[in-house]
């Protein structure tokens with residue numbers, strides 16, 4: 001018997017390449033989530049036009065039209081209920097959520113961030129990684145909390161930092177890892193394989209993998 005797909009809304013603020021990777025993954029017959037809406041807080045977000053062109057229900061809820069964060073979130077909450085979203089995936093959504101909103105979606109709202117958290121929160125993550133001189137960078141999918149880029153970690157992907165990397169070359173390498181990691185993490189959540197206890201994520205039926213990423217590569 002096939003399991004019902006979990007209705008999932010994606011929140012964006014910009015170009016939406018991670019949103020596209022989720023939408024594309026969700027087309028597979030066996031994918032456990034269905035993308036029921038793409039919502040942007042910015043009217044000019046390029047991702048909205050793409051989502052529309054794919055026949056996905058879209059909404060713009062411009063945060064600037066609301067006096068308070070709470071008023072913006074009330075409208076967002078209404079939109080999420082209208083589409084019956086059970087999971088919310090933030091994909092380049094650049095707004096902090098209030099503790100009350102986060103509490104409602106405690107284990108159902110996830111975010112992707114282009115660093116190996118808890119390192120390099122906030123903006124300019126690749127510049128931060130290059131300035132720190134790390135040899136491994138990457139991306140993280142985590143449950144959303146009220147603090148910026150914080151919350152129980154669900155999954156991470158690592159990429160090497162190469163000599164001569166710029167923020168652009170490193171950013172492109174991390175972004176292609178994001179596009180693989182986010183659909184995989186949403187699959188875990190939507191298929192009910194994640195539990196979160198004491199702010200730590202546990203994954204059922206984890207594939208056993210002892211591979212090591214060496215950076216620089218060892219001979």
Ligand code: GAR
Pocket residue numbers: 012014015016017018019091092093112113114122149175178
């Ligand atoms: C992505 O790299 C995402 O990880 C990052 O914004 C970019 C959005 O690109 N998110 C954050 O920095 C969250 N703190 P996209 O619109 O093409 O997905």
